[in-house]
Amino acid sequence: MKFLKATVKFVPVVILAGLMIAGQDALLAAPIAAVAAVIIAKVTEGLNFKDCIDAATKSVSNITVALFILMFAYAMASAFMSTGVGASVVNIALSLGISAKTTAVVGLVVTAILSVATGTSWGTFAACAPIFLWLVHIVDPNCIDTGSLLLTTCAIAGGACFGDNIGLISDTTIVSSGIQGVEVVDRIRTQGVWSVMCLVLAAIAFFVAGIVMGLPGESVAASGVMDSVPQSAMDYLAQEKPEAIDLLNQVQNGVALYMIIPLILVIGLAISGVNTFACIGSGIVSAYVLGLFAGTTSLYPILSSAEDVTTGLQGYLNMCMAGFADAGSWVVVMMMWVAAFGGIMGKMKAFEPLSNFIVKISHNVRQLMTCNGILCLAGNAILSDEMAQIVTVGPIIKEITAENVEAETEEDMYKLKLRNATFGDAMGVFGSQLIPWHVYLGFYVGIAINVYPLYEFANTDFIKFNFMAMIAVLSMLILTFTGADRLIPLFGLPKEPKVRLKKKTRGEAEDIA
Numbered sequence: 001m002k003f004l005k006a007t008v009k010f011v012p013v014v015i016l017a018g019l020m021i022a023g024q025d026a027l028l029a030a031p032i033a034a035v036a037a038v039i040i041a042k043v044t045e046g047l048n049f050k051d052c053i054d055a056a057t058k059s060v061s062n063i064t065v066a067l068f069i070l071m072f073a074y075a076m077a078s079a080f081m082s083t084g085v086g087a088s089v090v091n092i093a094l095s096l097g098i099s100a101k102t103t104a105v106v107g108l109v110v111t112a113i114l115s116v117a118t119g120t121s122w123g124t125f126a127a128c129a130p131i132f133l134w135l136v137h138i139v140d141p142n143c144i145d146t147g148s149l150l151l152t153t154c155a156i157a158g159g160a161c162f163g164d165n166i167g168l169i170s171d172t173t174i175v176s177s178g179i180q181g182v183e184v185v186d187r188i189r190t191q192g193v194w195s196v197m198c199l200v201l202a203a204i205a206f207f208v209a210g211i212v213m214g215l216p217g218e219s220v221a222a223s224g225v226m227d228s229v230p231q232s233a234m235d236y237l238a239q240e241k242p243e244a245i246d247l248l249n250q251v252q253n254g255v256a257l258y259m260i261i262p263l264i265l266v267i268g269l270a271i272s273g274v275n276t277f278a279c280i281g282s283g284i285v286s287a288y289v290l291g292l293f294a295g296t297t298s299l300y301p302i303l304s305s306a307e308d309v310t311t312g313l314q315g316y317l318n319m320c321m322a323g324f325a326d327a328g329s330w331v332v333v334m335m336m337w338v339a340a341f342g343g344i345m346g347k348m349k350a351f352e353p354l355s356n357f358i359v360k361i362s363h364n365v366r367q368l369m370t371c372n373g374i375l376c377l378a379g380n381a382i383l384s385d386e387m388a389q390i391v392t393v394g395p396i397i398k399e400i401t402a403e404n405v406e407a408e409t410e411e412d413m414y415k416l417k418l419r420n421a422t423f424g425d426a427m428g429v430f431g432s433q434l435i436p437w438h439v440y441l442g443f444y445v446g447i448a449i450n451v452y453p454l455y456e457f458a459n460t461d462f463i464k465f466n467f468m469a470m471i472a473v474l475s476m477l478i479l480t481f482t483g484a485d486r487l488i489p490l491f492g493l494p495k496e497p498k499v500r501l502k503k504k505t506r507g508e509a510e511d512i513a
Helices: 002-009 011-021 026-045 049-061 064-083 085-095 100-118 121-139 148-166 171-180 184-212 231-240 242-253 257-271 276-294 312-347 352-361 365-383 386-404 410-429 439-451 467-482 502-512
Strands: 405-407 499-501
Touching: 002 011, 002 026, 002 352, 011 026, 011 312, 011 365, 026 049, 026 312, 049 312, 064 085, 064 121, 064 242, 064 257, 064 276, 064 312, 064 439, 085 121, 085 242, 085 257, 100 121, 100 148, 100 184, 121 148, 121 242, 121 439, 148 171, 148 184, 148 410, 148 467, 171 184, 171 386, 171 410, 184 410, 184 467, 231 242, 257 276, 276 312, 312 365, 312 386, 312 439, 352 365, 352 386, 365 386, 365 410, 365 467, 365 499, 386 405, 386 410, 405 410, 410 467, 410 499
Parallel strands: none
Antiparallel strands: 405 499
């Protein structure tokens, strides 16, 4: 009976995954799955409708800040395209001889650095997507057919998550550490070498992939940029995303190199510990101000009408407002539904059978800790939101470890807490890149289509070449299970019997008696 009950609790997950895999939009799949979760919560736990609504709204409230960051991220993406920030980076890259073979590697490294500085993968992807998606188009006009577009897209998606897993100001790093009762700086110190190793291996993988795929290795001149875009595509961009045309024109005609300052400013402020909103806001404001000197923005409208002001300060504000609207028209609403779904799943204790199963099958501490990591990954798939997974599964793995493991010293126990914190964060952030129906990928799709509407991105496109996420998730689990984590400085878990399962200790005592 218990097994049947536990199985029934996972039916909403099957519904959500099935609808997404079948091609249904998340904006429809998530509400249907949420309704199914309400029904099953009533059947299995006796929860009434109000209980479910309270759980759903509480879960949505946990991502409120993220939703505001999302809207600012959309606005910043448009600002960087229209004012010359993106064009300045593209022109610098072209002058250095970047090619289709190396765009993904450069994109991975740049987004990794920026994500550490800003603490947000969303803001990083929004800032870099208009730069690198159009850069790869410029160096390889056939990027959709050759595969270089998706290779670069996956590179900047995975790189953007790097800082979300190890950044001092990352919300997921801070929350996952706080739940386990460890210091963020200790987290970064112990997992630092492992994180950098994953980044290096991913960079090598992207470089090798570029060679194996036979991508063009020739650099191109900025003067021929507009020739690489078909007229039909130009007509489409003029209607759907005029900021993209601004970027292409600026690349071809040249733009002041100091327009890269807004991007540098965002990074510098983030390193200084400035709030994420202030960092993104500084990029939006400085892009407009510097654009006045570069000639890419204006103070007063050049051509305007009462109904459509497209230049001047009002035109810039209208563009930012359009960014808010683009985010709110789909992604924000979709994320709210997914968060609500996760809240209901947590309320009916959908993870309880899994936690009990982990304790039962684990024969040593390493097996238990590995299962904790798998539970975080499973929770991320079930809840479809990394922060919902961190706040829901985090306390569960904390309790599993505290109740079933004993250590000779507090220091040894602290190391287990550090690994649990890293599990929650890594399996949340990087794991999200490997789950087709995850809200993370929904956001990335929205941004990518918004800045590069020549290709209809799908959630699965971000998984195909996401070497960064694959390496991070698999290596974390394998290193923990095998004990090979001891080969990485500061990363190894304590050996047994310094840490041991309580049930094993009790069993040995019974044998002696």
